[in-house]
Amino acid sequence: MSRGLLYSFLFHTLVIYLTMLTLPFMMREPIDLPPIVSVELIEIKDKTYIPFAPKARKIIEKVKEEKKRVVSEQALPAAKAKEKPDRIPMPEDKKETKELIKKKQNPEEIKPQIRQASEFEKEELFDTNEIAALIDKAKEEQAETQRKKDELTQSSVKNSFAQGLSLSEEDALRAQIFGCWSVPLGLPYDKDLLVRIKLKLKPDGRILKSEILDHARMNVPGQSFYKILAESALRAVRICQPLKVPPTGYERWKELQLNFDPTEMLKG
Amino acid sequence: MRKILLTLSLLLFFYNNAYGLITVDITRGNLDPLPIAVSPLHVDPKSEKISQFKTEKLGEEISKIVERNFKSTGLFNPLKKDAFVQKPDIAHLKPRFEDWRLIKAQALVTGKLLIKDKKLKVEFRLWDLTAAKEMVALSFTTTPNNWRRVAHIISDKIYERLTGESGYFDTRIAYVSETGPKNQRIKKLAIMDQDGFNTKYLTLGNELVLTPRFNTTNQLVTYLSYFKNMPRVYLLDIETGIQEVVGNFPGMTFAPRFSPDGKKIIMSFAKDGNSDIYSMDLETRVVEQITKHPSIDTSPSYSPDGKYITFNSDRSGLQQIYVMRSDGTQVKRITHGAGLYGTPVWSPRGDLIAFTKVRKGRFYIGVMRSDGSGERLLTENFYQEAPSWSPNGRVLIFYRETKSDSKGKGFSAKLWSIDITGYNERRLKTETDASDPSWSSLLSK
Numbered sequence: 001m002s003r004g005l006l007y008s009f010l011f012h013t014l015v016i017y018l019t020m021l022t023l024p025f026m027m028r029e030p031i032d033l034p035p036i037v038s039v040e041l042i043e044i045k046d047k048t049y050i051p052f053a054p055k056a057r058k059i060i061e062k063v064k065e066e067k068k069r070v071v072s073e074q075a076l077p078a079a080k081a082k083e084k085p086d087r088i089p090m091p092e093d094k095k096e097t098k099e100l101i102k103k104k105q106n107p108e109e110i111k112p113q114i115r116q117a118s119e120f121e122k123e124e125l126f127d128t129n130e131i132a133a134l135i136d137k138a139k140e141e142q143a144e145t146q147r148k149k150d151e152l153t154q155s156s157v158k159n160s161f162a163q164g165l166s167l168s169e170e171d172a173l174r175a176q177i178f179g180c181w182s183v184p185l186g187l188p189y190d191k192d193l194l195v196r197i198k199l200k201l202k203p204d205g206r207i208l209k210s211e212i213l214d215h216a217r218m219n220v221p222g223q224s225f226y227k228i229l230a231e232s233a234l235r236a237v238r239i240c241q242p243l244k245v246p247p248t249g250y251e252r253w254k255e256l257q258l259n260f261d262p263t264e265m266l267k268g
Numbered sequence: 269m270r271k272i273l274l275t276l277s278l279l280l281f282f283y284n285n286a287y288g289l290i291t292v293d294i295t296r297g298n299l300d301p302l303p304i305a306v307s308p309l310h311v312d313p314k315s316e317k318i319s320q321f322k323t324e325k326l327g328e329e330i331s332k333i334v335e336r337n338f339k340s341t342g343l344f345n346p347l348k349k350d351a352f353v354q355k356p357d358i359a360h361l362k363p364r365f366e367d368w369r370l371i372k373a374q375a376l377v378t379g380k381l382l383i384k385d386k387k388l389k390v391e392f393r394l395w396d397l398t399a400a401k402e403m404v405a406l407s408f409t410t411t412p413n414n415w416r417r418v419a420h421i422i423s424d425k426i427y428e429r430l431t432g433e434s435g436y437f438d439t440r441i442a443y444v445s446e447t448g449p450k451n452q453r454i455k456k457l458a459i460m461d462q463d464g465f466n467t468k469y470l471t472l473g474n475e476l477v478l479t480p481r482f483n484t485t486n487q488l489v490t491y492l493s494y495f496k497n498m499p500r501v502y503l504l505d506i507e508t509g510i511q512e513v514v515g516n517f518p519g520m521t522f523a524p525r526f527s528p529d530g531k532k533i534i535m536s537f538a539k540d541g542n543s544d545i546y547s548m549d550l551e552t553r554v555v556e557q558i559t560k561h562p563s564i565d566t567s568p569s570y571s572p573d574g575k576y577i578t579f580n581s582d583r584s585g586l587q588q589i590y591v592m593r594s595d596g597t598q599v600k601r602i603t604h605g606a607g608l609y610g611t612p613v614w615s616p617r618g619d620l621i622a623f624t625k626v627r628k629g630r631f632y633i634g635v636m637r638s639d640g641s642g643e644r645l646l647t648e649n650f651y652q653e654a655p656s657w658s659p660n661g662r663v664l665i666f667y668r669e670t671k672s673d674s675k676g677k678g679f680s681a682k683l684w685s686i687d688i689t690g691y692n693e694r695r696l697k698t699e700t701d702a703s704d705p706s707w708s709s710l711l712s713k
Contacts, residue, residue: 165292173292174292174293174294177292177294178294178297178298179298180298181296181298182298182299182300182302182374183297183298184430184432185299185343185432185433185662186428186432186433186434186660186662187432224432228429228430228431228432231396233294234399235396236294236297238398239374255289255290256290256292257289257290257291257292258291258292258294259291259292259293259294261293261294261295262295262296262297263295264296265295265297
């Protein structure tokens with residue numbers, strides 16, 4: 001009897017615990033949406049620095065040297081360069097905290113939640129500290145592997161988002177595809193014109209496999225425009241290859257999803 | 269127990285980690301013309317010889333027409349044939365896609381033709397070179413004299429397949445052919461293929477003709493001609509050549525236009541200096557007065573669903589464009605800009621209204637949405653008017669007159685076309701001077 005009660009109690013606490021863990025995840029999503037925009041805003045400011053870090057630094061230095069050669073008194077570029085390291089941490093700090101909230105991969109971020117949970121459970125005369133500790137450990141392990149991955153894939157120290165492309169990388173890719181995509185002009189403005197294409201890429205940016213995600217829509221009667229649109233998007237990707245993907249971090253972008261939507265363009 | 273809990277909680281975290289796919293939004297593209305290679309059609313050596321034209325050249329001629337059609341749209345860039353990597357006899361083979369991609373072609377048209385038993389059989393295939401697959405393949409059989417139309421139909425099918433909207437190449441244009449000095453113009457009703465070929469004159473030129481308008485459902489034309497010095501609306505069947513006066517009105521009737529279903533004619537009817545808009549059922553000949561206003565209401569045009577009518581009126585003092593329900597209720601002024609607005613024509617797509625605008629002595633052809641918003645002036649000139657839509661609502665055809673001196677020298681009237689982006693303006697070649705064009709619907713539907 002008492003054992004049954006214990007099991008029941010155990011089970012219920014587990015359910016409550018799991019709910020507490022998962023609920024914030026679910027609830028956070030809509031709340032998360034506006035912050036995503038603000039994160040982007042910060043990054044735009046940041047963008048001028050981040051992308052220039054690995055490649056452009058060399059170029060900037062080259063230019064600096066050249067300028068030095070030409071005008072010896074011109075100390076301006078050097079001053080700018082000095083300013084840089086001071087400036088960078090500012091947005092980066094902000095960004096890091098936001099990233100933490102968004103991705104929940106850092107043990108520090110999760111811990112308070114777990115502690116809360118365990119305190120709650122202490123009151124219930126049941127010690128789940130061990131579980132919490134285990135989870136913490138698991139979390140740490142995961143974060144560690146994530147860090148390792150970061151080290152492996154990111155030469156730039158500044159890139160704090162382990163997944164996803166940086167804005168500049170994304171911009172480069174986007175600009176490239178803009179140029180390749182001949183938009184069919186006979187599309188209806190008032191219909192859903194979103195074509196999602198999933199790509200598997202080779203390390204050199206060439207396409208291994210492409211797939212239209214809403215393939216079923218291609219053959220819906222009265223939606224013939226969709227097929228034409230999807231084909232044009234596929235053509236764009238194929239003409240563009242090799243895609244301008246970052247030179248490193250193949251694991252990150254070996255699978256890409258491109259969302260083609262000409263609505264804005266056609267209306268504008 | 270502990271293990272289960274551990275796995276459960278681990279699973280939870282790994283689930284959270286699963287949203288790793290990078291997505292990139294592509295919201296813009298280019299509007300550069302699509303590079304397309306039109307290979308000359310392969311002529312079957314077994315083809316019969318026909319006296320009117322050189323059979324062996326027919327394949328090349330058809331491909332030239334297709335190319336010219338594409339070029340005129342501004343949406344395609346037909347590639348030069350010298351650069352072609354394969355000969356026309358690839359019609360029954362798969363093309364070598366990689367080779368064609370080398371010359372930057374994105375689409376390829378191949379085909380073949382055979383004349384047998386006095387029938388012309390044409391086959392064509394459209395290839396997507398980047399995806400290395402066939403997009404469309406069709407074959408047509410017709411009398412050899414129809415070879416130009418076959419070329420236009422092929423163009424339409426390819427256009428439709430690549431742009432998603434229907435084509436407008438297998439169409440005709442009715443217009444008023446003008447010859448002679450400015451003060452003694454001889455005006456005849458004429459009709460030609462959309463590319464300027466096969467011109468035919470439908471009237472003799474002893475009476476003035478004006479404003480021919482195609483019926484969108486068949487090959488009937490309504491136009492204005494003078495009868496005892498009074499303008500009257502006529503109907504003409506192009507195929508049979510039979511013409512008749514529409515109704516017997518005491519005053520003058522003008523600016524006729526068909527309803528979208530082709531069963532009615534809408535026009536202006538003037539009595540005692542006041543003109544209003546009337547519609548007439550072509551079967552029952554019942555006439556209905558639509559506007560009743562002391563001002564001059566004219567140039568009516570139906571919306572493609574037939575529910576609304578746009579027209580111009582000077583009821584506000586200056587000539588402006590109005591929209592009303594087709595029964596004449598809910599009249600609403602839609603233009604408010606400076607200048608005069610006239611000749612509104614509703615696009616066959618229904619989204620736009622084309623018009624002529626006069627401001628500070630200059631003439632503009634423009635388009636706006638059917639509520640009057642989003643006005644865009646496409647072209648400006650000394651004198652131009654009477655826009656008419658292509659059946660797919662992408663291109664407008666109109667006429668333009670040049671300035672002449674006091675003796676009427678230097679005067680000319682030509683047909684021009686412009687697409688709704690305003691970037692692709694072209695002159696249409698006609699045998700004589702031309703005005704008042706009207707575009708037919710697709711001949712083959």
